[in-house]
Amino acid sequence: MIRKAMFRSVKKCIPACMLLVLPLVAWAAEAQLPSSSYTPEELAKVREWEKTWVGKKVDASSIDQVAQFLPEGFVNIFKDQATWFAPPEGFSFLVSAYKPAGVTPGTIEATKKWAPLVKTDANGWITNYAEIAGVPFPNPKTGLEVAYNFECNTRGDTYHSRWASPVINPRTKSDRPADQEFTEMFFIHRVDVEPKPAYAATDNPKGYFRTELLHFYLPAEMMNSRLLQIRYIDDKKDDDAYLYYNQFRRVRRISANERCNAIDGTDQLYDDAYQWDSHVGKNTYKLIGKKEMLCPRHTDAAKGVRVMGQGFPSGLNFERCNLWVVEAVSKEKGYIYSKRVWYVDPETWLIVWQETFDKNGKYWKVFGELTDDIKNANGDMRNFFTGLVILDFIRIHAGWSVQVTKELSVPTIKPDMFTTSNLQKTY
Numbered sequence: 001m002i003r004k005a006m007f008r009s010v011k012k013c014i015p016a017c018m019l020l021v022l023p024l025v026a027w028a029a030e031a032q033l034p035s036s037s038y039t040p041e042e043l044a045k046v047r048e049w050e051k052t053w054v055g056k057k058v059d060a061s062s063i064d065q066v067a068q069f070l071p072e073g074f075v076n077i078f079k080d081q082a083t084w085f086a087p088p089e090g091f092s093f094l095v096s097a098y099k100p101a102g103v104t105p106g107t108i109e110a111t112k113k114w115a116p117l118v119k120t121d122a123n124g125w126i127t128n129y130a131e132i133a134g135v136p137f138p139n140p141k142t143g144l145e146v147a148y149n150f151e152c153n154t155r156g157d158t159y160h161s162r163w164a165s166p167v168i169n170p171r172t173k174s175d176r177p178a179d180q181e182f183t184e185m186f187f188i189h190r191v192d193v194e195p196k197p198a199y200a201a202t203d204n205p206k207g208y209f210r211t212e213l214l215h216f217y218l219p220a221e222m223m224n225s226r227l228l229q230i231r232y233i234d235d236k237k238d239d240d241a242y243l244y245y246n247q248f249r250r251v252r253r254i255s256a257n258e259r260c261n262a263i264d265g266t267d268q269l270y271d272d273a274y275q276w277d278s279h280v281g282k283n284t285y286k287l288i289g290k291k292e293m294l295c296p297r298h299t300d301a302a303k304g305v306r307v308m309g310q311g312f313p314s315g316l317n318f319e320r321c322n323l324w325v326v327e328a329v330s331k332e333k334g335y336i337y338s339k340r341v342w343y344v345d346p347e348t349w350l351i352v353w354q355e356t357f358d359k360n361g362k363y364w365k366v367f368g369e370l371t372d373d374i375k376n377a378n379g380d381m382r383n384f385f386t387g388l389v390i391l392d393f394i395r396i397h398a399g400w401s402v403q404v405t406k407e408l409s410v411p412t413i414k415p416d417m418f419t420t421s422n423l424q425k426t427y
Contacts, residue, residue, distance in 0.1 A: 031111060031112050031115040031116050031138060032111075032112070032138060033103060033107070033108055033111050033135060033138050034138065034139070034346060034347070035100055036100050036347070037321050037322040037323070037345070037346045037347055038098075038322050042322065043098075046098055046292075046320055049320070050095075050097050050098070050320070053066070053095045054095055054096060054097045055094065055095065055096075056094070056095050057092050057093070057094055058092060058093055058094075058095060058318075059078070059089075059090050059091065059092040060078045060079065060081060060090050060091070063075055063078040063079070066095075066294060069292055069293050069294040069320060070293065070294055071293075071343075071353050071355050071366050071368075072355070072363065073355065073363060073365075073366035073391055073393055074366050074368065074391065076393075077091060077311060077312060077391060078090075078091050083170065083171075083396060084170045084310075084311030084312065084391075084396075084398065085170035085171075085173055085309045085310050085311055086310065086311070086312075087306075087307065087310060087314065089314075091312050091314060092314045093296075093314065093315075093316050093317070093318050094315070094316070094317050094318070095294070095317075095318055095319070095320075096298065096299075096317040096318065096319045097319060098319045098320050098321060099298060099319070100347060101297065101298075101345065101347040101348045101371070101373065101383035102373035102374075102380075102381030102382050102383045103347065103348070103382070103383070104156075104191065104192055104376065104378070104380040104381070104382050104409075105380060106191035106192040106196070106378075106380070107134055107135070107191045107192070107382075108134075109134075109191075110133040110134030110191040110196070110197060111134030111135045111138060112134070113133075113134070114131075114132040114133050114134050114136070114197065115132075115134060115135060115136055115137070115138060117131075117132065118132055118136045118137070124142055124144045124145065125144075125281070126148060129188075129233065130188050130198060130207075130233050131197070131198070132152070132189065132197065133152070133154075133188075133189045133190060133191050133196065133197030133198070134152070134189075134191055135149050135152065135153075135349060136148050136149060136152055137149055140287070140324070141287075142285065142287055143285030143286050143287035143288075143326040143327070143328070144280070144285045146285070146287065146324050146326050146342075146344050147280045147283070147285050147326065147328070148280060149344075149349040150276070150342075150344060150349050150350070150351060151279075151280045152189045152349075153348070153349045153350065154186040154189050154190060154191060154192075154210075155184065155186075155384065155408070156192055156193075156376050156382055156384070156408035156409040156410075157185070157186050157190045157191065157192045157193040157409055158183075158184065158185045158186070158193055158408075158409060158410045158411070158413035159182075159183075159184050159384075159406065159407060159408045159409070159410065159413075160181075160182070160183050160184075160405075160406075160407045160410055160413065161181070161182050161385075161403050161404075161405055161406045161407070162179070162180070162181045162182070162403070162404045162405045163178075163179070163180050163181075163182065163401050163402065163403055163404065164177075164178070164179055164401070164402045164404055165178040165179075165180060165266070165388075165399065165400070165401040165402075166178060166399075166400055167265060167266050167267065167397065167398075167399055168309060168310070168311055168397065168398040168399065168400060169309065169396075169397060170309055170310070170311045170396060170397075170398060171396055172309065173308065173309030174308060174309050175308045175309060176219060176265065177218045177219060178216075178218050178219060178264060178266070179216075179217040179218035180214055180215065180216055180217065181214070181215040181217070182212065182213070182214055182215075183212070183213045183215075183413060183417060184210065184211070184212045184213075184413075185210060185211050185212075185413050185414075185415065185417070185418065186209070186210045187199045187204050187208045187209060187210060187211075187233075187415075188209060188210075188233060192376060192378060192380070192382075192408075192409040193377075193409050193410075193411055194411075199415070203415070204415075206232070207232050207233045207234060208230060208231070208232060208233070208415075209231040209232055209233045210231050211228070211229065211230050211231070211415070211418035212227075212228070212229045212418075213226065213227070213228055213417060213418055213422070213423075214226065214227040214228075214229070216264065219264070219265075221247070222246075222264060223246060224246040225243065225244060225245050225246045225247075226243075226244045226246075226423045226425075227241065227242070227243050227244075227254075228240075228241065228242045228243075228244075228418060228419075228420060228422075228423050229241045230418065231279070235279040235280070235281040235282075238256035239256060239259070239278070240253070241253070241254035241258075241270075242254065242420050242423060244423035244424055249424070251420055251423055251424065258270065259271045259278065260335070260336040266390075266399055267365065267390050267392040267395065267397045267398075267399050268390060268399060269336065272367070274350075274351070275342065275350075275351035275354045275367055275369060276328065276340065276342070276351065276354075282330060282331055282332065283328040283329060283330055283331065283340075284328070284329050284331060285326055285327070285328055285329075286326065286327040286329075287324070287325075287326055288325035288326065288327055288341075289324075289325055290322055290323065290324060290325065291322075291323055291325045291343065292320055292321070292322050292323070293320070293321060293323050293343055293352070293353060294318040294319065294320055294321075295318060295319060295320075295321045295323070295343075295345070295352045295353065295368075296316050296317065296318055296352070296368055296369070296370040296371070296387075296389075297318075297319050297321060297345070297352065297370075297371050297372075297383070298317060298319060298371070298372055298373065299316050299317040299318070299370050299371075299372060299386065300372055300386055301316070301370045301386040301387025301388075301401070301402045301403060302386070302387075302402055302404075303315050303316065304316050304387065304400070304402065306400065311391065311398040312389060312391070312398065312400075313389075313400060316370065321345060321347075321352070322346070323343040323344055323345055323346065323352065323353070324342075324343070324344040324346055325341065325342070325343055325344075326341070326342045326344060327339055327340070327341055327342075328340040328341075328342060334359070335359075336358075336359070337356045337357060337358065337359075337364070338357045338358060338359050338360070338361050339356075339357050339361075340354055340355070340356050340357075341354065341355040341356075341357075342354055345371075345383075347383070348371065348383040350369060350371060350383070350385075351367075351369060352368070352369045352371065353366070353367065353368055353369070354366070354367040355367075358394065362394070363393055364392065364393060364394055365390060365391060365392050365393065366389075366390070366391045366393075367388065367389070367390050368388070368389045368390075369385060369387075369388055370385065370386045370387035370388065370389070371383050371384060371385055371386060372384065372386045374386075374406055374408060375408075376408035376409035377407065377408065377409040377410055377411060378409055380409075382408055382409075384406065384408060385403055385406075386402070386403050386406075387400070387401050387402045387403060388400075388401040389401075
């Protein structure tokens with residue numbers, strides 16, 4: 001009788017127990033990073049489309065056939081080539097086959113460990129932000145969750161690179177050269193370089209999120225000037241930025257109000273770096289859905305061919321990818337853009353295309369991020385930037401950046417590099 005009573009009690013509990021277990025099982029499944037932006041059925045359709053398009057050169061005569069996969073502004077330069085000083089043969093790019101992007105084992109492991117432990121408040125804001133690493137929301141349900149995935153991408157935890165970045169004026173057929181060296185380090189969300197997932201509080205007493213050191217070589221008037229930027233974990237605290245201007249040998253603090261100023265005369269704002277370079281909490285986000293786009297993934301920007309004054313290079317590879325589309329609107333009254341539209345790669349959580357609109361809602365700029373799989377210091381492949389194209393449709397300017405050198409997950413990059421005293425280092 002006792003056994004029968006126990007059995008009846010257990011049987012009655014089964015539905016309630018299942019209710020408790022099922023959410024845990026579902027959440028554990030969400031902690032798995034998707035290996036592709038496509039389902040097998042979707043990918044089969046892409047492969048069928050690729051039979052016609054892979055290896056084909058897209059130019060003005062065929063751009064309308066793939067316009068549905070490209071930002072409006074990018075299509076327009078193919079239709080108005082004279083304005084953008086196209087070469088005699090016209091602008092073009094090559095279609096390549098889709099392949100999954102490189103993701104490091106550290107990113108995969110951190111996501112499995114930390115994504116199930118992410119805590120959020122009623123509005124979706126992460127409350128244990130500094131304790132986690134990896135991709136917090138592998139299967140995002142909101143625009144805010146996509147934004148968090150982008151922000152938590154630590155680009156290898158540390159990296160060192162050098163960029164050739166001319167500012168292009170197609171109307172005068174001229175370039176203003178720029179040559180800049182970047183060194184960056186993340187203090188939290190670390191997945192590839194020890195300490196992981198973060199520096200201990202004793203080693204990060206000021207609560208840094210990440211730091212960046214920028215060294216200017218060109219243009220000539222900026223030679224050996226340097227910029228230090230510091231972002232804090234506390235999103236209520238403005239970034240600190242200090243510019244050492246070599247000609248005057250003085251360090252000047254840059255106000256947070258200057259985040260909407262152009263960087264060294266370019267068409268890129270301080271907030272535009274990496275497509276968005278400020279705290280997630282400064283915007284509201286609307287998840288539009290998914291959209292298939294032709295993206296300059298798995299392409300080497302150094303292979304881009306252009307002459308001085310030409311608005312866009314030829315010779316780049318574009319592949320089809322299924323991206324998250326998010327509308328980001330600044331909470332700041334009178335912000336320079338009325339909105340940004342992000343096209344976010346669900347495999348890398350990089351913004352590979354972005355469209356921005358001015359205060360009156362007029363189409364303003366298109367940003368295209370070029371990426372490729374690059375081996376980091378651990379010998380692992382990570383999809384990373386190789387270049388950037390900017391098209392400014394109000395000023396009729398363009399920007400073209402090529403990453404000349406790139407070193408990811410560099411263990412020798414240490415916190416003491418990111419100090420104001422290091423800005424004044426003699427060269």
